[in-house]
Amino acid sequence: MTSDHSLSRRGFMLVLSxxxxxxxxxxARHILEREKKISLSISATTRPQRPLETHGIDYHFxxxxxxxxMVEEDHFLEHAVVFDHHYGTPKSFVExxxxxxxxxxxxxxxxxxxxxxxxxxxxxxxxxxxxxxxEVLETRLRNRAQDHEExxxxxxxxxxxxxxxxxxxxxxxxxxxxxxxxxxxLSIIRSERLKRQRQEGLPLFVRGLHA
Amino acid sequence: MTSDHSLSRRGFMLVLSxxxxxxxxxxARHILEREKKISLSISATTRPQRPLETHGIDYHFxxxxxxxxMVEEDHFLEHAVVFDHHYGTPKSFVExxxxxxxxxxxxxxxxxxxxxxxxxxxxxxxxxxxxxxxEVLETRLRNRAQDHEExxxxxxxxxxxxxxxxxxxxxxxxxxxxxxxxxxxLSIIRSERLKRQRQEGLPLFVRGLHA
Numbered sequence: 227m228t229s230d231h232s233l234s235r236r237g238f239m240l241v242l243s244x245x246x247x248x249x250x251x252x253x254a255r256h257i258l259e260r261e262k263k264i265s266l267s268i269s270a271t272t273r274p275q276r277p278l279e280t281h282g283i284d285y286h287f288x289x290x291x292x293x294x295x296m297v298e299e300d301h302f303l304e305h306a307v308v309f310d311h312h313y314g315t316p317k318s319f320v321e322x323x324x325x326x327x328x329x330x331x332x333x334x335x336x337x338x339x340x341x342x343x344x345x346x347x348x349x350x351x352x353x354x355x356x357x358x359x360x361e362v363l364e365t366r367l368r369n370r371a372q373d374h375e376e377x378x379x380x381x382x383x384x385x386x387x388x389x390x391x392x393x394x395x396x397x398x399x400x401x402x403x404x405x406x407x408x409x410x411x412l413s414i415i416r417s418e419r420l421k422r423q424r425q426e427g428l429p430l431f432v433r434g435l436h437a
Numbered sequence: 438m439t440s441d442h443s444l445s446r447r448g449f450m451l452v453l454s455x456x457x458x459x460x461x462x463x464x465a466r467h468i469l470e471r472e473k474k475i476s477l478s479i480s481a482t483t484r485p486q487r488p489l490e491t492h493g494i495d496y497h498f499x500x501x502x503x504x505x506x507m508v509e510e511d512h513f514l515e516h517a518v519v520f521d522h523h524y525g526t527p528k529s530f531v532e533x534x535x536x537x538x539x540x541x542x543x544x545x546x547x548x549x550x551x552x553x554x555x556x557x558x559x560x561x562x563x564x565x566x567x568x569x570x571x572e573v574l575e576t577r578l579r580n581r582a583q584d585h586e587e588x589x590x591x592x593x594x595x596x597x598x599x600x601x602x603x604x605x606x607x608x609x610x611x612x613x614x615x616x617x618x619x620x621x622x623l624s625i626i627r628s629e630r631l632k633r634q635r636q637e638g639l640p641l642f643v644r645g646l647h648a
Contacts, residue, residue: 397632422609432600
């Protein structure tokens with residue numbers, strides 16, 4: 227079941243945002259497993275590497291000094307500070323993928339989304355995941371073994387302000403059920419690929435019809 | 438596999454357009470069979486009833502006099518003349534469905550689409566179906582037993598000008614394969630339902646999260 231044809235197409239940046247614990251990272255992982263033509267944007271970050279993370283796959287883990295130099299040399303499409311750590315999206319990676327008709331998935335917060343939309347409004351498709359309840363959010367945060375109690379409390383207090391940004395997104399999903407959420411995101415990906423403006427090969431195709 | 442939740446939602450008008458013979462009526466029929474929450478807009482028309490058509494299901498077949506009266510009394514959201522016959526979309530039907538969160542499928546041409554978009558820009562989702570080639574188009578038109586040779590020739594000559602309107606649509610599909618086309622339209626329907634602006638119940642839901 228594919229909607230592919232051979233027309234050339236411009237890729238898009240699919241942004242998934244949610245308060246911590248609302249499931250965006252889990253949904254993103256499932257999307258990447260089931261939809262081979264979208265790849266994850268790999269951010270550079272100054273935050274410490276976690277046990278199960280791999281450098282160059284999950285993030286590019288860089289020193290604060292390296293990060294500052296990359297900012298100075300304008301290597302980032304967007305960069306922001308979250309929980310005292312720096313995160314940035316390398317420009318070159320994004321530009322090359324979009325021009326080649328490949329889509330890129332971003333697991334970023336509302337600050338990064340705002341910057342991306344400001345810089346490339348027609349290339350961004352944004353989705354906000356809402357938790358079904360704040361209780362579910364807290365349970366998910368507490369189940370993360372590597373987060374300390376104070377991190378849980380800090381994130382819960384931030385959830386309320388993160389939630390307030392749902393109104394800036396193109397699509398809003400309530401993450402009641404992982405499978406439904408994943409299917410919904412897959413539908414959004416498939417339909418966004420069919421948007422007239424992304425199908426750069428259409429004028430040539432229609433001209434060919436008359437030939 | 439559904440993306441439903443209990444939030445109230447405003448319906449949308451899904452417009453399917455294509456040159457005659459590019460398959461829009463067949464695709465529309467499959468969508469209506471597989472997606473129960475969308476119903477066909479039933480137009481009033483002055484064109485003669487065909488053998489397999491049912492009054493009140495396919496069209497409301499009305500006399501030219503009745504049609505004129507409905508135009509005068511402003512009963513139509515849009516109306517147009519196609520191949521010497523009048524077609525019109527009754528306002529009351531559309532308004533009631535959209536407010537109730539039900540989607541309506543329109544099998545109309547670019548003229549009707551332009552009018553709908555002009556009158557209700559945020560409620561219209563438009564899809565243009567392109568034939569894979571003009572040869573396929575002609576074959577399909579010739580296979581319609583009830584169309585006379587002169588009708589086929591007239592429609593072929595009109596296909597070129599109808600094709601020129603693909604650039605006015607939100608989504609463009611090449612109808613190479615019926616199943617792919619139907620799946621593509623279903624993805625568009627599912628994702629459009631998740632657009633933030635259609636989910637009128639969201640502000641209340643988010644307020645409830647904090648309660």
